Amino acid sequence: MKLKSLAVLPVIAALLCAGVTAAHAIPDITDPFASLAAGSEPSHILVDGFGDIYTLNTGNGSISKIHPDGTFDGSFHAEFPPLSQPNSFATDGHGALYVSSYSASTVWRVDSATGTIDSGFSTHLGTELDGQLPESVTVDLAGNIFVATYSPAAVVKIAPTGDVLGRFALALGSGPVDITTDWAGSVYTANAGDSTISRVAFGGAGAGVVDRRFAVLDTGAMPISVTSNNRGQLYTANSGDNTVSTIDLALPPGSAPATTTLMPPDSYPYNVSSDRLGNVFVTNLGTASVSLFESTGRFTPVVAQLTSAETPEAAAISGYGQLYTANGLSSTVTRFGLGPTFAMSPVASARVGDSYSSGVTVTGLDPMTFSVTGFLPPGIGVDKGTGTLAGTPTTAGTFTFDLVAANVAGATAQTVTITVAPAPGSTGCWYWHEACGL
Known part of the structure; x- marks a missing residue:
């Protein structure tokens, strides 16, 4: 299991403990849905428009592609340089995956059909990110790539060609560890160092305006994952105080505190992801479960429960209501049929x-x-x-x-x-x- 690349993140001693009350749910469970190579340690997961599932495997530096029937795509082969430890990926929805590497200080563009690394993109990007420790990557609706770098704390905007289009400095010591975009094209970072959310908003001319303290969370919250849904809300998983925060993006920056939900004891919320309906799913390492914040705001502590031997590091849901978890400890993927x-x-x-x-x-x-x-x-x-x-x-x-x-x-x-x-x-x-x- 690979935790976020931040030394100050707390590690819960009882990661594998159980004890959360089960939700009123009867999902069709396939566990394992897919078994990856030993030592793969998948840390992130995506589902594309065709229902294909991709896992980013931090343990062996690769990506796996799995079809909706649970079989692996034999024509897809994506491996990265030894010791590069890819730590985040995103898709543009048009055939490209973008992978960030904290250790190699770079971003790769990968063909989602073959797994081939785009050498042209790498050539254009060159050494632009050298030594900057990219923590996370995301893609907006226009195909622009955004990278949160840890040193210096910044957001870097990159074109699909690999050319750097802009750099936006964040507060010293803010410690951005995750990044996301909303439907309006704004970019948000979860800053574990100072428990804030930063925003970079882009006007009609493309100029970016940085609000370093767009939202301020409780002291010690330490957000390590962030996502936006299509209902104008931002969610963060906070490792420091076992909470999830919700921020209304319609309000002026800093005008209202985030709404905080205290998770069940020992949950250790680790990753937040959203679906096309505006629901937000939270993976909990401590209780090996997945929680749900519905688009209406209703909270269900457990909609998917794994065994105590699993660590669901990330989750993704298909357009057909199939929830997939990437389980780092067992190097497996589990499927929960949440949709009817x-x-x-x-x-x-x-x-x-x-x-x-x-x-x-x-x-x-x-x-x-x-x-x-x-x-x-x-x-x-x-x-x-x-x-x-x-x-x-x-x-x-x-x-x-x-x-x-x-x-x-x-x-x-x-x-x-x-x-x-x-x-x-x-x-x-x-x-x-x-x-x-x-």
């Missing part, structure tokens, strides 16, 4: 005049809600809380509709066809005494 997944469909046959009732089996997080798109057989309705279809059919025929299950992690539609037979002795038609061919 149908495991059993309703009974497909019914008869006019006979009572009909059929439930469904769906895995995922509770609470779950159900709805129908299309037309149910007349006389049959859906229970919005359970998905049970029930009633007494009044009309013969074949009816096809979509039963939709939704929860905080997403929505899934199951196409259902129910054939309703005529009542015994009926011709099937109300207007004719002979059979209608039903």
Whole structure:
């Protein structure tokens, strides 16, 4: 397990202790979903738009690419120089991964299809980051790369070509260890050294304005991970006081303190990540669990529980509600099906005049809600809380509709066809005494 590259970070003695009350959840768990090479020690994880999973392996200096079915991509091969210890990566969503290395003081651009390191990017970047100890990297919607460097404390803006576009100094001793962007293009750093959040905002002309104390957290909070959701909020995992902070980005800088959530005892929140719905997931090293801050603000202490032998160093969620954790201690990836997944469909046959009732089996997080798109057989309705279809059919025929299950992690539609037979002795038609061919 590789902790953040900051000597003053506290290390919780009982990292593997349990004891957090389980949430009301029934995710479909695959553990392990993938087993990496011994000593890989994955520290970060990403999921792309195709559902492929990438792990950044700090232990052996590589990236692994895993398909949604759990198989490894044999055509992908990404390895970095010995002892370089890559410590962060990000994707531009268009075929490139950017990897920062604290030890090698550089950033690499990697082809997400093959794993090949882009030599042209490395040539353009050259020695621009030498000795600056890049802690973390992120990419904005325009494809610009931003790196948080520890010495000196700064944000460095890099073009996709590898050319440095700007440097933005942060406060001396601030100790930036993580970096993220929001939908407006602003960049934020989590500063463990002075328990602050810095922001670099860019105007229409591209000039950056630095607010070194955009938000001030509690003394000793020591934020080590930061993410923004698409609802105008910033979240930090704070290693110093076992908390998670929420900052409203709509408020003027420094106008309101961060909202602080005290995590369950010995959680040791380590990484925060967000999904496309605005939910934020927190990995907890101490309790081997994942917590959830919903986009509505509701907090669930445990939505995914691993064994005590795991250390979920990071998490990522796909557009289909699949949560993946990178487990540094065991060099594995675990998958939790948080989004709705149908495991059993309703009974497909019914008869006019006979009572009909059929439930469904769906895995995922509770609470779950159900709805129908299309037309149910007349006389049959859906229970919005359970998905049970029930009633007494009044009309013969074949009816096809979509039963939709939704929860905080997403929505899934199951196409259902129910054939309703005529009542015994009926011709099937109300207007004719002979059979209608039903």
